[in-house]
Amino acid sequence: MEDNAGRVDVQFWKIRHRAGRKRPYELRWRVGTTAHSLSFTTKALAQAHQAKLLRAAKDPATEWDHATGEPASWGRAQADWFSHCVKWAQAEWDHLAPNSRRSRAERLAEITLLCMLDESAKARRTRPDDKILREALTKWAFRPGRAETPPEPIASALAWLAAHTRPVVTLGDAEHVKDALAKLTKLVNGKPAALSTIGNRRSTLHAALAYAVTRKIIATNPLTAIRLQRRRFADCEVSPVEVPSVDQATRILDQVRTLPDYRSAPNRGPHLYAFFACMFYAGMRPGEVKALRVTNCELPELGWGTLTLTGSATEAGELWTDGGTLQDQRGLKHRSVKAVRIVPIPAVLVRILREHITTFPPAKDGRLFYDGPDQAIIGDRQYRRVWRRARKLALTQAEAASPVAKRPYDLRHANASLQLQAGLDPAEIAKRMGHSIRVLLSTYAHWVDNGRDAANAKMDAVWGRSSGSSIKALTSVNTLEIHGPATGQDDENAAA
Known part of the structure; x- marks a missing residue:
């Protein structure tokens, strides 16, 4: 009243x-x-x-x-970190994609274990094993809405966490935040974390503190006033030693096409030949290829065709999807549900897709790629297993021992690097790849021509020499000093 x-x-x-x-x-x-x-x-x-x-x-x-x-x-002053993050996970659940839900839960668990637990002697005496704590945080505390009762070790861990995490207000002080950031540069096992991992943890911590400001637990977000040392997140760039040349990619694709049957999966190799070809020739993400339907394809008898990409099927796990399914069908990455992306495809891919549709008729819902008699969405494990088998058979012993083409995703990287080497406008490449221009240039920085030829010509004039050869495309062969041992890749220009 x-x-x-x-x-x-x-x-x-x-x-x-x-x-x-x-x-x-x-x-x-x-x-x-x-x-x-x-x-x-x-x-x-x-x-x-x-x-x-x-x-x-x-x-x-x-x-x-x-x-x-x-x-x-x-x-609010007494609000503990554990309860705060549980509330945040509940508030954000409906607004996040399944993979984002999972990654946020994993990062929150890492932050909690590294810098937000009570370190008193009493707390340490009763502290559960880190493996149990991580599972309790990731799969139960930060996964809202689970109806089943947690098993006893998890229930005990959740009760311990509810009583032994630090108050959120301790992070309202800049010095405490700096101490937390220092701890986040390490993995749970004490080894240094990758720069991208540190950046992801910091962004998650920033968002959690922003929610604390919304709840009026703290007045301002102290992370906004703490600037990181200016340095490039070099491990976000794609290294040339991982990107296959045209020759290497086509050798692996040809091997996929001729793979013998694998246990109870007949024709999986031949069926996935066009799947991997879409990644290499069209630069598509695996989830986009999974969701590709025959109605998305314009495949003329001659010349270039187009693919109109409308969605993606990503494998996040049953815990993280709304329907409890392994796969989740959503819109394009970082785009609205109604967004589309039109990708021109060369005649070679047009021919491959036409042959694929003839040999493997589309599923009932029009999907070009499926698995098993029930025509289910292809699982990540299935296509990765095929890729590993084909890679081992197609590459030389030296190439197979190197990092080149270890993941099917490297086919997409190869597509982007070839477009940059061909001199296409970065804006057009970003449009085809579904990137922003900033992400494109930072991810594929090694392939961006910043006027090296012109600079070399000027230096030749200073030294009184003449340059009779052009700069080779960047591969593991001519970047040995920078990127480590050779992978056996051919010169990209020769392969093209």
Whole structure:
């Protein structure tokens, strides 16, 4: 109940003594129409708490928590990291894609284990094993809505976490945040974390603190005032030693096409030949290829065709999808649900797709690629297994021992690098790849021509020489000093 000035009606009753109780002195009060009580070991403690409530009641600006009967700011100051992150996971769940849900839960678990646990002697004595804590955080605490009851080790770990994480307000201080950031540069096993891992953790921590500001637990987000040392996240770039040349890619693709049957999966290799060809010739992501339907394809008898990409099927796991399925069908990555991307495809891919549709008729829903008699969406494990088998058979011993083409995704990287080497406008490449121009240039920085030939010609003039040879395309062969041992890749220009 509020008066005309907007103040909440707070009333206190006389502190009563209840003999024979562990905390015999009971403080009783009412906020609005809701009664509350707390018990104390001494009357002095009850009176002290009553005095604090009285001071708060005299301030018309006090915001009251009707569930506790105390000022809302008191509860915010006591909010622990574990409970805060559980609330955040619940609030954000419906707005995130399944893979984003999973990655956020994993990063929150890492942050919690590295820098937000109670380090007191008592807490350490009862602390569960880190493996159990990680599972409890990732698959239970930060995965809202699970109906089943957690098994005993997980339930005990969740109870321990609820009682032994640090208050969120400790991160409202810049020095505490700097200490936390220092701890986030390490993995849980103590080894240095990759720069991209550090960046992802920092962004997750920043978002968690922004939510704490929204909940009024802290006044401002201290991370906004802490600048990282200016350095490039070099491990976000694609290294040339991982990117196959045209010759290497086509050798692996040809091997996929001729792979013998694998156990209970007949024709899986021949069926996936066009799958991998889409990644190499069209620069598609695996999830985009999974979702490709015959109605998305314009495949003329001669010349270039087009693919109109409308969605993606990503494998996140049953815990993270809305329907509890392994795969999740969504819109294009970082795009609205209705967004499309039109990708021109060369005649070679047009021919491959036409042959594929003739040999393997589309599924009932029009998908070009599927697995098993029920025509299910292809699992990541299935196509990766085929890729590993074909790569081992197609490459030389030296190439197979190198990092080149270790993942099917390297076919997409090869497509982007070839477009850059061919001199296509970066804006057009980014449009075809579904990137922003900034991401394209930072990811494929090695293939961006920043005028090396012109600079070399000027230096030749200074040294009195003439340059009779052009700069070779960047491969493992001519970047040995920078990128480590050779992979056996051919010169990209020769392969093209």
